[in-house]
Amino acid sequence: MASGGLQLLGFVLAFIGWIGIIISAALPQWKMSSYAGDNIVTAQAIYEGLWMSCVMQSTGQMQCKVYDSLLKLEGSLQATRALMVAGILLGLIAIFVAVIGMKCMKCMEDDEVKKMRMAVFGGVIFLIAGFAVLVATSWYGHRVARDFYNPFTPVNTRFEFGQALFIGWAAASLTILGGAFLCCSCPRRETSYPPTRAYPKSAPSAGKDYV
Numbered sequence: 063m064a065s066g067g068l069q070l071l072g073f074v075l076a077f078i079g080w081i082g083i084i085i086s087a088a089l090p091q092w093k094m095s096s097y098a099g100d101n102i103v104t105a106q107a108i109y110e111g112l113w114m115s116c117v118m119q120s121t122g123q124m125q126c127k128v129y130d131s132l133l134k135l136e137g138s139l140q141a142t143r144a145l146m147v148a149g150i151l152l153g154l155i156a157i158f159v160a161v162i163g164m165k166c167m168k169c170m171e172d173d174e175v176k177k178m179r180m181a182v183f184g185g186v187i188f189l190i191a192g193f194a195v196l197v198a199t200s201w202y203g204h205r206v207a208r209d210f211y212n213p214f215t216p217v218n219t220r221f222e223f224g225q226a227l228f229i230g231w232a233a234a235s236l237t238i239l240g241g242a243f244l245c246c247s248c249p250r251r252e253t254s255y256p257p258t259r260a261y262p263k264s265a266p267s268a269g270k271d272y273v
Contacts, residue, residue, distance in 0.1 A: 068247045071243055072241065072245075073161075073240065076192075076236065076243075077157065078236055078240075079153075079192065079232075079238075080150070080156075081233075082230070083149050083153060084150055086146075086226045086230035088113075089224075089225065089226035089229070090113070090116045091109045091111065092109075092111045093202075093223065093227070094107060094109050094221060094223075094224045095109075095220075096217075096220040096221055096222045109224060110221065110224075112139065112146065115127055139202075145198035146194075148191075149198070149237075152188075152190055156184045156191060156241070157184070158184075160181055160184025163178060163184055165177075178247075181247060184241075186241065187241070189241035192234045192235070192237030192238035195230060195234040196234040203231075206221055206223060210222065
């Protein structure tokens with residue numbers, strides 16, 4: 063029962079993390095215009111994401127524009143896109159694999175060993191997906207921080223971390239944690255020892271009493 067509860071907890075955490083990965087990849091707020099230094103008073107806020115850039119006016123109206131050409135994008139942005147998409151696809155595969163191995167499901171009930179292996183395999187895929195997203199978000203965040211502290215970057219073109227980046231970090235952590243729980247949910251095999259051999263008891267020898 064304990065391993066079943068750990069398995070269910072791991073699946074729920076990983077699934078929530080996977081949903082967070084999708085939300086993070088879709089949001090345009092991966093980086094937002096900075097208000098540090100002389101750029102304090104501004105009539106608009108600029109957001110940039112993986113797929114589009116948006117401008118929010120002081121009236122609250124937001125206008126977004128999808129990036130025109132894939133070839134014009136920076137190589138690091140294309141790599142971040144690829145890692146996020148890979149994380150989403152791997153998470154989807156991990157969901158199907160882990161569901162088959164869940165103890166609450168009726169699939170593969172006749173073979174408990176294969177069923178447990180499917181759950182562990184799903185956890186491993188969740189781990190790979192989480193690490194892919196963690197690399198993508200950390201790499202993107204490093205670029206944002208590097209450009210922000212670069213003295214040659216104009217003050218009015220500096221960006222800070224956006225909400226989508228924090229969602230991505232949290233989602234990757236949940237996915238990794240859930241995958242680890244799934245991998246640890248496999249119960250240890252009990253060591254089987256061969257049955258002890260019963261030896262016949264030797265009949266007591268009739269001894270003579272000596273005086």
